[in-house]
Amino acid sequence: MATTMTVKGQVTIPKKVRDALRLAPGDAVDFDVNQEGQVVVLKAGAATKGKRDRFEAARGKAQVKWKTDELMALLRGSD
Incomplete structure (x- = not known):
C-alpha cells in the first residue's frame, strides 16, 4: 500500500488500514516508530486506555535531596 505525501506532509491512510483500526x-491517530524502525499507526488512546505512562x-x-555539587562530586569520584 503506497501513498503520496503532499507538500504539507499530509498522507491519506489507506482504506484497508482505516478499516482495520x-x-x-x-x-485522532498516533504515530510511533518501533525498535525495528517501522512506523506504527494506532487509533489515539487505543493502546494506552487505562495505562499510565x-x-x-x-x-x-x-526522596533523595541531593545538591548538584554533591551529586557531581559523587559521580565524578576523587580522581
Whole structure:
C-alpha cells in the first residue's frame, strides 16, 4: 500500500488500514516508530486506555535531596 505525501506532509491512510483500526472521519491517530524502525499507526488512546505512562507514574517520587555539587562530586569520584 503506497501513498503520496503532499507538500504539507499530509498522507491519506489507506482504506484497508482505516478499516482495520476502525477509524472514522475526525478520529485522532498516533504515530510511533518501533525498535525495528517501522512506523506504527494506532487509533489515539487505543493502546494506552487505562495505562499510565511509566515515567509519569514515577514522576515526583524521588526522596533523595541531593545538591548538584554533591551529586557531581559523587559521580565524578576523587580522581
